[in-house]
Amino acid sequence: MAERLSARAAIGLLTDAFEDHAPPDRACAPDGPLAWEGYDASRARAAERTGEAESVVYGTARVGDRSCAVLAFEFGFLGGSLGERAGDRLEAAYRLAREERVPLLSLVATGGSRMQEGMVALTQLQRVARESVLLREAGLPHLTVLRDPATGGGWATVGAGADVILALPGAQVGFAGSRVRPADADPAAYTAEGQLAAGHVDAVVRPEELRGTVTRWVTALTSPAAQAPPPAALSSGPLPASGWDAVRQARDPGRPRAEAYLNAYFTDRLPLAGDRCGGTDPGMLCGIGLRADGRAVAYVAQCGTATRPAGYRTAARVIRLADRLGVPVLTLVDTPGAANDAEAERAGAGAAIADAFTAVAAARVPVTTLLIGEGGSGGALALAAPDNTWATRDSYFSVIAPELAAAILKRPPQDAPHTAEQLRLRPQDLVELGVVRGIV
Incomplete structure (x- = not known):
């Protein structure tokens, strides 16, 4: 007590x-x-x-x-x-x-x-x-x-x-x-x-x-920044030569993750935890951070794991709070996709993803997104800002993982690299397609 x-x-x-x-x-x-x-x-x-x-x-x-x-x-x-x-x-x-x-x-x-x-x-x-x-x-x-x-x-x-x-x-x-x-x-x-x-x-x-x-x-x-510019890249390798190269680079366990990007971007971070509905997701980092100029930016960052419903609900809560207080938002996208196990479905995966999409779409403050790793389907896109998403060299964005796409098309597993090429998921492909604004 x-x-x-x-x-x-x-x-x-x-x-x-x-x-x-x-x-x-x-x-x-x-x-x-x-x-x-x-x-x-x-x-x-x-x-x-x-x-x-x-x-x-x-x-x-x-x-x-x-x-x-x-x-x-x-x-x-x-x-x-x-x-x-x-x-x-x-x-x-x-x-x-x-x-x-x-x-x-x-x-x-x-x-x-x-x-x-x-x-x-x-x-x-x-x-x-x-x-x-x-x-x-x-x-x-x-x-x-x-x-x-x-x-x-x-x-x-x-x-x-x-x-x-x-x-x-x-x-x-x-x-x-x-x-x-x-x-x-x-x-x-x-x-x-x-x-x-x-x-x-x-x-x-x-x-x-x-x-x-x-x-x-x-x-x-009480110290909102005017905007949230995309973070600088923390890796400097070459652009991937093929779609499968992009997938392998994004899945490399040694590449920079959300924690490293947040530490470089902010001088102080104050975490906001939980979805207020009985759930937490350790794979989603949320809060408000102060930059070197003393100005605040809200952050929502995926950590490379499959995002659970509680993670999306927490993200939506933080984005709406930032919007109400006039604080710009930075989202870091890095997930193989939304969690799709039975527990996630019972916890309302679809409704939680919809809530995140809606929070981003409704935001009146600037929202900036940096794709820092895997961008797996709608579970990643839910946190991406329309017209203000950027990518690192070691990232990819895809409608579905290449292996799953190959399975759906009844192709053998060894065809996943060819399928990755067809999906045009490399950072430079995403720029050409207009999905991202540029490569940081």
Whole structure:
């Protein structure tokens, strides 16, 4: 279990310059909207114990050299629960971010909605959802840090609704709190680490590293580059003489891979992990990186493996986030094709590939693609920018792998090299066909 920090101690992990914006709280009927006996007394004890008038603190802060709106839950105040007054403060925090045109940072530690206010408390989630929509429409980022615990409606709206989700080690994270889970539930599923493995959290960050990590994220989310030029080639061999030469060069285990291209292109990288649907794909690297000029470019990079549905969904999520924030996108294509095993089909391979195609097609920001290895069929094309795709010398793009094409045409396996030649899949062929703009 993570250390349970107060709201102001949690804010202190990020910044030393916080200005409280606590509003005058609305008047409430005795013991709240349900006339719950003893509710006023419970609130008074919570206020005396924590020094806070409600379960949410909010205001403005400097994080690094950027202004931000900050909200933090005070778990010591009735379990950080959401009631009508807490909803007022959450709404005000989101509105403050919009009015100031700054990122929103939320520090979530809550057990859920406040029972003493019944359905009135639960409807605060609808208010938060509406504010989240307005923040997204305004093109402003929301970064959250999940503390212990981050459960119930606070997790399912403020936390899970953020663009970037960080968590403290050992924090309880899940819709079901510890007292309402099934008796036989796997406790690991309700931890920050479990949610990271399931694709619902982007990173687990130690408290001593939180300020630096959040500062880097705020800088990246608010420093968009104008465009994403294609990376320079990391290999300098000759152009392939034949189609089969192109295939062999692209499949060479020694050629440069996505990690090398990303390391050369960026001075700092901040990963975004998981598809938010319960899946991850280690063969797809996604995130936002800072270049040497301090400007941000989002990246989506295949690592040479068959891309799984979770990889395409993660890519689509990142491209849409970048588009909303005005950050250009770089995609690196390198896959023999989309995963086509039974598990991939059950996980929605077709829908996930369609989602990636749609995200690229709908993007209003510049999208640049570099083909760095294998370009296997629609699983590769899904991440390729129309009219702005480039290729390296050790790459190929094909409607289908030569071996599979030969099999479909009922040719013997030894005819694969001849079939590769017919497919015109070499980089120079792709330039002639107008599939790629040029060879880097």
